[in-house]
Amino acid sequence: MTASQKIIQMLIALLVFAAVVAVILFGASRVKGKGRDRNVAVLFLIPTAVFVLVGLVYPALRTIYGSFFTAGTSPGPGQPRPDVWTGLGNYQEIFTSPDLLVVLRNTFFWVTVTPFVATAIGLLYAILVDRARFEKIAKTLIFLPMAISFVGASIIWKLVYEFRPDQGSIKQIGLLNQLWVMVGGSPQQWLLDAPWNTFFLIAILIWIQAGFAMTILSAAIKAIPDDIVEAARLDGVGPIGMFRYITVPTIRPALVVVLTTIAIATLKVFDIVRTLTGGNFDTSVVANEFYTKTFGTNQQGLGAALAVLLFVLVVPIVVYNIRQLRASEAR
Amino acid sequence: MTTSVAPVSNVDADEPPLKATDRAKRTLSRPGASLAALVIAVLWTLPTFGLAVTSIRPERAAKTTGWWTFFTDPQVTFENYQTIFGERTGNLGSFFINSFVITIPAVVIPLVLAALAAYAFAWIDFKGRSFLFVVIFALQIVPIQVTLLPLLKLYVQAGIAGSFATIWLAHSIFALPLAIFLLHNFMREIPRELIEAARMDGAGHVQILFRVLLPLLTPALAAFGIFQFLWVWNDLLVALTFSTGSNTNPLTVGIFNLQGTLGSSPHLLAAGAFVSIIVPIAVFLSLQRYFVRGLLAGGLKG
Numbered sequence: 271m272t273a274s275q276k277i278i279q280m281l282i283a284l285l286v287f288a289a290v291v292a293v294i295l296f297g298a299s300r301v302k303g304k305g306r307d308r309n310v311a312v313l314f315l316i317p318t319a320v321f322v323l324v325g326l327v328y329p330a331l332r333t334i335y336g337s338f339f340t341a342g343t344s345p346g347p348g349q350p351r352p353d354v355w356t357g358l359g360n361y362q363e364i365f366t367s368p369d370l371l372v373v374l375r376n377t378f379f380w381v382t383v384t385p386f387v388a389t390a391i392g393l394l395y396a397i398l399v400d401r402a403r404f405e406k407i408a409k410t411l412i413f414l415p416m417a418i419s420f421v422g423a424s425i426i427w428k429l430v431y432e433f434r435p436d437q438g439s440i441k442q443i444g445l446l447n448q449l450w451v452m453v454g455g456s457p458q459q460w461l462l463d464a465p466w467n468t469f470f471l472i473a474i475l476i477w478i479q480a481g482f483a484m485t486i487l488s489a490a491i492k493a494i495p496d497d498i499v500e501a502a503r504l505d506g507v508g509p510i511g512m513f514r515y516i517t518v519p520t521i522r523p524a525l526v527v528v529l530t531t532i533a534i535a536t537l538k539v540f541d542i543v544r545t546l547t548g549g550n551f552d553t554s555v556v557a558n559e560f561y562t563k564t565f566g567t568n569q570q571g572l573g574a575a576l577a578v579l580l581f582v583l584v585v586p587i588v589v590y591n592i593r594q595l596r597a598s599e600a601r
Numbered sequence: 602m603t604t605s606v607a608p609v610s611n612v613d614a615d616e617p618p619l620k621a622t623d624r625a626k627r628t629l630s631r632p633g634a635s636l637a638a639l640v641i642a643v644l645w646t647l648p649t650f651g652l653a654v655t656s657i658r659p660e661r662a663a664k665t666t667g668w669w670t671f672f673t674d675p676q677v678t679f680e681n682y683q684t685i686f687g688e689r690t691g692n693l694g695s696f697f698i699n700s701f702v703i704t705i706p707a708v709v710i711p712l713v714l715a716a717l718a719a720y721a722f723a724w725i726d727f728k729g730r731s732f733l734f735v736v737i738f739a740l741q742i743v744p745i746q747v748t749l750l751p752l753l754k755l756y757v758q759a760g761i762a763g764s765f766a767t768i769w770l771a772h773s774i775f776a777l778p779l780a781i782f783l784l785h786n787f788m789r790e791i792p793r794e795l796i797e798a799a800r801m802d803g804a805g806h807v808q809i810l811f812r813v814l815l816p817l818l819t820p821a822l823a824a825f826g827i828f829q830f831l832w833v834w835n836d837l838l839v840a841l842t843f844s845t846g847s848n849t850n851p852l853t854v855g856i857f858n859l860q861g862t863l864g865s866s867p868h869l870l871a872a873g874a875f876v877s878i879i880v881p882i883a884v885f886l887s888l889q890r891y892f893v894r895g896l897l898a899g900g901l902k903g
Contacts, residue, residue: 273694273695273698276698276699276702276765277698279701279702279765280702280705280706280765283706283765284705284709284767286714287706287709287710288676291713291717292840294717295807297807298805298806298807299806299807307725307726307727308727308728308807310721310725310805310806311721311725311727311730312723312727314717314718314720314721314806315717315721317714317717317718318714318717318737318777318781318791319713319773320771321770321775322774322778322779324750324755324774325752325770325774325775326740326743326748326769326774328751328753329747329748329749329750329751329752330743330747330748330857330869332751333713333747333748333750333751334747336750336751365759369886384796391641394637395638395641398637398638398641400639401633402634402638405707406637407643408642410886410889411642411645411646411662412641412642412645413644413889414646414882414885415646416885417648417878417881417882417884417885417886418649418764418835418878418881418882419834419835419853419877419878419881420835420837420876421688421838421853421856421857421877422835422853422874422877422878424860424875425649425652425856425860425870425873426648426651426652426859426874427872428870429648429652429655429668429867429870429871430648430651430653433868436747441665441666441667442667443664443665443666443667443867444667445647445648445651445667445668448667448669452623452748453701454801464895470722472641475743477645479649480645481645481814482896485893485896485897486896486897488743489897509782510729513758530891534742537744538744538746540746540837540838541838541853543835544841544857544861545671545839545857546860547862551871557746559721561746561838561841564750565750570750571649574750574752575851576746577744577747578747580744580746580747581742581743581744581747584742585742588742590739596613
């Protein structure tokens with residue numbers, strides 16, 4: 271396809287979509303009589319209902335169902351392998367096979383380390399630059415990685431982690447190894463040696479998410495009423511005490527939202543692992559392993575079980591989040 | 602300090618004017634705080650800056666010396682960019698077009714559909730409204746991984762596998778729950794009297810939506826539009842699943858593949874990555890105000 275063909279295709283799609291919307295709006299403006307409200311609501315909700323039912327609800331149910339099957343033996347050469355009921359077999363495999371236990375361990379590292387470190391850095395930075403002279407520029411710098419794709423961020427950090435062997439006049443081209451050599455270390459393959467390589471991958475997501483934490487927390491800090499701070503100061507509360515007894519308790523709801531939002535995002539991120547290691551060298555996580563099993567090694571039942579596991583892991587975090595919000599609203 | 606991008610723009614929408622207590626509010630001594638903040642800022646900027654420098658260095662220099670030697674031995678070339686836009690190595694121009702062709706409908710479609718649905722949930726009384734809204738709210742937590750394979754099979758059955766349409770539809774579907782939730786919240790904040798007054802004047806639902814609500818909702822629509830733009834432009838998972846070749850691959854997939862084939866050519870990889878991040882950065886910097894507002898609304902309510 272040439273560029274102009276693609277653009278024409280896009281314009282046609284937009285025109286078709288505009289026509290559908292026009293029909294809905296025209297229909298809605300012609301609806302009269304007793305059931306008017308109900309009929310307009312139905313018209314406005316039909317496209318969403320179709321999209322969500324066909325594209326979310328059905329596939330999710332289908333995946334849950336599929337997670338109880340595994341590929342059986344082929345009845346003959348060249349014939350597809352039939353799906354065979356295996357009950358909880360796939361789930362059992364996730365929690366017993368050594369490879370997948372490593373995946374679970376890595377996922378645990380990602381989900382525990384990323385939210386706390388990113389939030390801590392974001393909070394620290396928000397406090398440091400609060401009402402400083404260059405606050406706006408300073409915040410933009412930290413926030414900018416949020417706009418970049420995970421793939422782009424991975425390439426950026428690949429260059430930082432670049433390795434050259436320690437021989438003769440060969441110079442390091444990666445920033446981290448250069449600094450490491452300058453303090454007397456020998457060059458390292460940061461992304462190859464487990465389990466530390468996982469933490470070098472996690473650093474990339476922290477780099478991305480700290481800006482999110484900083485933005486939300488900065489807004490929360492600015493909302494702390496002046497008189498509370500003033501009263502504490504008159505009581506002789508120092509900087510550390512101020513942080514512990516005033517700042518953190520006051521912005522607690524925002525902290526909870528930031529931590530849980532980053533934790534959920536972290537669970538689903540597969541791009542960084544996919545781009546830099548492909549899940550090799552013991553760096554895979556559930557989201558990446560799902561992709562490998564489903565589309566790579568053709569173990570669709572196991573892939574489905576991994577996707578469901580992702581789903582199951584997200585739910586308690588969301589429930590906790592909602593409960594905390596309710597509690598803080600009730601206060 | 603030099604940076605790859607040094608914009609002067611707002612992170613915060615509205616800053617309160619400085620008050621007398623401001624100085625008292627500062628929790629840390631200024632020099633120490635400034636130094637710590639500077640260290641973090643440098644740490645956060647340097648990797649991207651290194652990428653930008655690497656992308657304009659000649660192959661030999663980029664492969665044998667670190668980018669920081671650029672300042673003692675400045676050699677500049679634009680050959681890397683020519684190479685990756687060339688048809689043989691990178692073909693990035695084609696991926697660039699694909700990214701736009703994918704992103705524009707994938708932002709417009711969910712935005713319009715969500716506006717209609719959000720209006721129905723916010724301002725039309727009908728039976729089952731609360732229940733349906735809770736369902737939509739709950740669907741936000743479905744990870745897209747759970748839907749990919751069955752959706753792909755549906756596409757194959759429908760005979761549209763491998764087309765742009767699959768990617769437009771997938772992104773629209775995944776965006777709807779959050780979009781409806783956000784727009785609904787914004788719509789509910791509009792005073793009831795405004796809607797009632799329009800009804801008294803004989804306006805129907807379509808007129809109320811277009812004449813009363815939409816003009817007031819521009820910031821909310823912009824906020825979600827930017828969100829969705831960055832999300833789609835930066836997406837790898839959906840594109841990798843549904844796009845089948847260079848005819849539809851967006852930049853993210855292009856760069857992802859380059860990392861496989863050109864992993865040992867940092868100068869080309871850097872140029873490619875820089876091309877892929879420049880559009881979202883430009884969008885983000887020019888519309889930061891809306892983005893932050895959307896983030897605060899979504900982050901604190903969702």
